[in-house]
Amino acid sequence: MKRTGTGRRNFLKGAAAGAAALVAEPKLAKGQQQQAQRGTAPLPNAAQAARETSPPPQAAVYTTDRPGSDFMAEVIKSLGFEYVAANPGSSFRGLHESLINFKGSPNQSPELLTCCHEESSVAMAHGYFKIEGKPMMIMAHGTVGLQHASMAIYNAYADRVPVYILLGNIADETWRRSDVEWTHSVQDAASMVRDFTKWDDSPASLQHFAESAVRAYKIAMTPPMEPVVLVADAVMQEEPVPQEDRGRLRVPKLNLSQPPAGDAAAVEEAAKMLVAADHPLIIAGRAARTPAGLQSMIELAELLQAPVQDRRFRMNFPTRHPLYGSGNIADADVILGLDVPDLWYAMHSMTPVNKIGMETRTITKPGTKVIHIFAGDLFAKSNYQDFGRYAEVDLSIAADSETTLPALIEACKKLITADRKRAFDERGKKFAETAERNRQRDLDAAAFGFDASPISTARVSAELWNQLKGEDWSLVSDVTFFSYWPLRLWDFKKHYQYIGGHGAYGVGYQAPASVGAALANRKYGRISVNIQCDGDLNYAPGVLWTAAHHKIPLLTVMHNNRAYHQELMYVQDMASRAERGIDRAKIGTTITDPNIDYATMAKAYGMYSSGPISDPKDLAPALKTAIQVVKRGEPALIDVVTQPR
Amino acid sequence: MKIALFLLTASAFLTGVAWTQTAPAGSADNGKKLFVKDGCYECHGYVGQGTKDGARIGPPPLNLEALIRYVRRPAGAMPAFTEKVLSDADLTDIYAYLRSVPAPKAIKDIPLLDELK
Numbered sequence: 018m019k020r021t022g023t024g025r026r027n028f029l030k031g032a033a034a035g036a037a038a039l040v041a042e043p044k045l046a047k048g049q050q051q052q053a054q055r056g057t058a059p060l061p062n063a064a065q066a067a068r069e070t071s072p073p074p075q076a077a078v079y080t081t082d083r084p085g086s087d088f089m090a091e092v093i094k095s096l097g098f099e100y101v102a103a104n105p106g107s108s109f110r111g112l113h114e115s116l117i118n119f120k121g122s123p124n125q126s127p128e129l130l131t132c133c134h135e136e137s138s139v140a141m142a143h144g145y146f147k148i149e150g151k152p153m154m155i156m157a158h159g160t161v162g163l164q165h166a167s168m169a170i171y172n173a174y175a176d177r178v179p180v181y182i183l184l185g186n187i188a189d190e191t192w193r194r195s196d197v198e199w200t201h202s203v204q205d206a207a208s209m210v211r212d213f214t215k216w217d218d219s220p221a222s223l224q225h226f227a228e229s230a231v232r233a234y235k236i237a238m239t240p241p242m243e244p245v246v247l248v249a250d251a252v253m254q255e256e257p258v259p260q261e262d263r264g265r266l267r268v269p270k271l272n273l274s275q276p277p278a279g280d281a282a283a284v285e286e287a288a289k290m291l292v293a294a295d296h297p298l299i300i301a302g303r304a305a306r307t308p309a310g311l312q313s314m315i316e317l318a319e320l321l322q323a324p325v326q327d328r329r330f331r332m333n334f335p336t337r338h339p340l341y342g343s344g345n346i347a348d349a350d351v352i353l354g355l356d357v358p359d360l361w362y363a364m365h366s367m368t369p370v371n372k373i374g375m376e377t378r379t380i381t382k383p384g385t386k387v388i389h390i391f392a393g394d395l396f397a398k399s400n401y402q403d404f405g406r407y408a409e410v411d412l413s414i415a416a417d418s419e420t421t422l423p424a425l426i427e428a429c430k431k432l433i434t435a436d437r438k439r440a441f442d443e444r445g446k447k448f449a450e451t452a453e454r455n456r457q458r459d460l461d462a463a464a465f466g467f468d469a470s471p472i473s474t475a476r477v478s479a480e481l482w483n484q485l486k487g488e489d490w491s492l493v494s495d496v497t498f499f500s501y502w503p504l505r506l507w508d509f510k511k512h513y514q515y516i517g518g519h520g521a522y523g524v525g526y527q528a529p530a531s532v533g534a535a536l537a538n539r540k541y542g543r544i545s546v547n548i549q550c551d552g553d554l555n556y557a558p559g560v561l562w563t564a565a566h567h568k569i570p571l572l573t574v575m576h577n578n579r580a581y582h583q584e585l586m587y588v589q590d591m592a593s594r595a596e597r598g599i600d601r602a603k604i605g606t607t608i609t610d611p612n613i614d615y616a617t618m619a620k621a622y623g624m625y626s627s628g629p630i631s632d633p634k635d636l637a638p639a640l641k642t643a644i645q646v647v648k649r650g651e652p653a654l655i656d657v658v659t660q661p662r
Numbered sequence: 663m664k665i666a667l668f669l670l671t672a673s674a675f676l677t678g679v680a681w682t683q684t685a686p687a688g689s690a691d692n693g694k695k696l697f698v699k700d701g702c703y704e705c706h707g708y709v710g711q712g713t714k715d716g717a718r719i720g721p722p723p724l725n726l727e728a729l730i731r732y733v734r735r736p737a738g739a740m741p742a743f744t745e746k747v748l749s750d751a752d753l754t755d756i757y758a759y760l761r762s763v764p765a766p767k768a769i770k771d772i773p774l775l776d777e778l779k
Contacts, residue, residue: 369739460775464766465718466711467775473711479774500714506778582704586715589701593741599748600699661704662713 085223086111086254088266090119092227093154095268096234098127098181100145100536102138103156104165105131108185108201111254112156127154130536130567133559135162137529139169139244141560142180144493144530147331147516148537150307152179152237159186159206159248167210168523173244174213175358175403176330176520177303177392179237180244182210187251188219207246212400215243223253223266231269239274240417241392278424279390279416287353287388287412288428292437294351294386296444297323298344301333302357303517304418311335311512313422314355320429322445328357329497329504332515337456337508339449346380354389354410355418361406370590388412390421403521459505471658472633477548477574478502480636484644485544493534494527494547495519498583499576500662503548513538524581525556528573532564535571535652544647547573549654551608551615552581558618564652565623572647573654574640575615577629578661580607585661619654628656688751693759696752705740709763716740720763729757 089112093101105113117124132138135157142153157166163184173180187193187202207217216236220226226249233245258266279287291297299318305311314334318325324344325334333355334341346352346364354360364387368376381387387410394415397404414421433441463475478499486508495518496503509515516534519526531547538545554561554575564571585606592599612629619626625646627639636657643653697703697710707713710720717740722729730753733743743753769775 371736371739371741457779460769460778461766462712462718463775464769464772465720466707466709467766467772469707469709469711471708473707474713475711476774479778482778483774497714585701586704589704590741592701593743593747596744596746599701599743602701602704660707660711660713662707662715 081257083258083263084111084115084255085258086115086249087119088223088258089226089230089249089254090115092230092268093183094119094122094126096154096181096231096271097151098154099149099151100130101127101154101156101183102130102132102141102533104133104135104138104162106156106158106162106185106201107198108158108160108162108187108251109156109183109249109254110185111251112183112185112249115254130563132529132563134529134557135166136169136525137532137557137560137563139166139173139180139182140526140529141533141536141563143169143173143176143178143520143526144516144533144535145537146178146180146533147176147530148491148493148513148534152181152234153533154181154183156183156185158201159184160201160203163206163209168525169529170210170244171213171401172520172523172526174215174401174520176517177241177243177356178520179242181234181237182214182244182246184246184248185251185254186219186248189250189252192252206248210244210246212398213244213403214246215396217246217248219248220250220253223258223262226253227266228269231271234271235273240276240420241396243396276417276420277392277395277415279414279421281424283412283414284421284424285428287390287414288425288432290351290386290388290412291321291323291353292429292432294323294349295440296344296348297321297351297353298346298349299323299325300328300346300352300354300357300360300363301325301331302328302355302359302418303330304333304355305331305512306419308512310419310422313419313426317422317426317429320426320433320441322441322448323353324448326363328359328363329501329515330358330517332509332512332517335508335510336504337452337510339445339452341452342455343448343451347382349381349385352381352385352387354387354391354408355422356391356393357389358393358403359405360387360389360391360408360410364408370587371593373594386411388414390414390416390418390425392417463502463506466660468633469660470631470633471578471660472631472636473660474499474576474662475502475506476633477576477636477657477659478506480633480640481546481574482507483637484640485546488644489541489543490514491534491538491543491545492516492548493531493538493545493571494549496548498550498662499548513541513543524550524553527553529557529560529563531573532560532569532571532652535564536567536569539570539650544644545571547571548576549573551575551577551579551613554615555608555613558622561619561622561624561652561654568650569652570647570650571652572640572643573619573652575628575654575656575659577613577615577656577658579609579612579658580661582606582661615654615656619656625651625653626655628654629658630655631658688754688756688758690755690758690762693752693755693757694762696756697759700743700748700752700756702756710760720760721765722757722760726754726757729753729760 138155145153184206186206193199218229220229233247237245318340324340327333364381366378389410466473491513535545588602616626616628639655643655646653705716712718
């Protein structure tokens, strides 16, 4: 029986094939043409005839040797991603399949990471970049997936971290097969996050996709580094590469831009001011990104014997260096800011929340000169206010700090006479004494409440240090809410030992960012440690499963203070201001009754765990066991019931 | 009774009698509860050990009068607790609690910290 017009008519009626029917000449790949021609073959045997009781229509084509997504995958692979993180979604199923089945290197470079939430995908990429210095790709629906991802994108944006975001979307409405696909489609997918991404595009052809994909990577990686968005049309992914494109599609070459260095004359001027200063001080924001950046920071500070005030956004300076934190902004006559997003705040104080009204004060003394090397001046957007208050500076250099430092060091060296050198050495001695005093002060403070239960944050930090000090470790969490204890007690030296925090304080960052950072640390055999706030983990705890599933070695130590503690303190402030109900601030801010059992939670996700631990004596053995697990290459979580801060 | 005792001590203080670090009036047990109920622990820690958001106050580095004075009109970021929401008597109990907190061991007797020197 020949495939007849009936089949064709049925096919036309079929909703699923509506789109194909509208194509006058269906574009068929080689294999497909053979299949279509089979319709004119001699009469079939009985078995074949049986199969044809509900014959496929003549134009129905079931396979292709080359979907558009194969070419997209080729482009993506050319960019050198190690990983792509995604919660699966139909609008990018074509690309998903092409990546995991890529000829010659299936599911390799990039390897697909299974995520339980798009916020986790992005935050993992965020943490990963801060260790590896390379972006990770994430995939999401252009609609619901991006909505989930958006807070994490904003964090990365505010933290100047490139995340490569690929969105699926069905642009042509005639291809949307159902209500699901209509609700998952959007005119301008990237518009939702355009205020906090650096660049986006929705390519209309495969070659367009290729060029935009490479361009997006380049833009993301040029300081100030930021997330970028690329929309991959679903039809373009799933349909065969058009005949006319075969043979002419090409993957463009990626060539990253040299990061912007400061203007030579301005750098010389800065050097003059710094060398002439009696009390120069360096404020480090997102100053160092790489081992070289950290080395330059040390070199400059030592050369000038200038103390470094660290805003704790990156691993900017060794924490036990005599120049770390040993200076005072109020004493400075010249301040050098290095990519400091909150420079104004470093130099001013404001009336705290506990008091009515607002008064601001300058901390610097009159006449203090300020130099700021700031890549943020090269790129700004209006709507989201992450740019902070306008800082008045005397010399503003729109450039990347890390890139500018070597020239600044050389310019300073040229100007330093023997006399200046003697003066610098003299002031250096004082800073060394101050650093020693600060250290003693921290140790004394750590002793208070050392045996308390819940366990003090200083005690947890000291116990951790005792077990990590002989290892190659990397702290992959922010420690602001831990009273900064690790930064006050541990010996931070290497660029991967500290990575700063959220960027935009969007809670929910920590758990996934630490998993991403630990993944980057894995191939170097480092022990990644995450001090995990309880409130943060509860946003998207499924990332614990991702860590277990992908065997990502990471020690998570819960900072389980059973509250959204910052908010608890704020509401306490408000109650005191209003002179009422000071015992009611816990309503809506605490996470008790029932207490959450994080060890059981981690176990449910397939992770080794122990706790809750409230007695400080139980901590050391629990840590020891957990570190063994991590050394075996797996994640582990210890639930520690802690003091609030 | 508690209040009377407190006033007595307070007046002794005001008339210039040197403050002696004898056990203050007030119930340490009740003070411990109030320290949590009224939110002091949030910034100072459960044993007043101090955090990045609150000074070290356990054991208290100041006398009862100074503590009350401070709580009523704090100089820095601490919220003021007026008499309307926290009585002198309650603060006296809180003070008693802070007095009951053991002093820390010397660094040399805490090996984990001693090795950090």
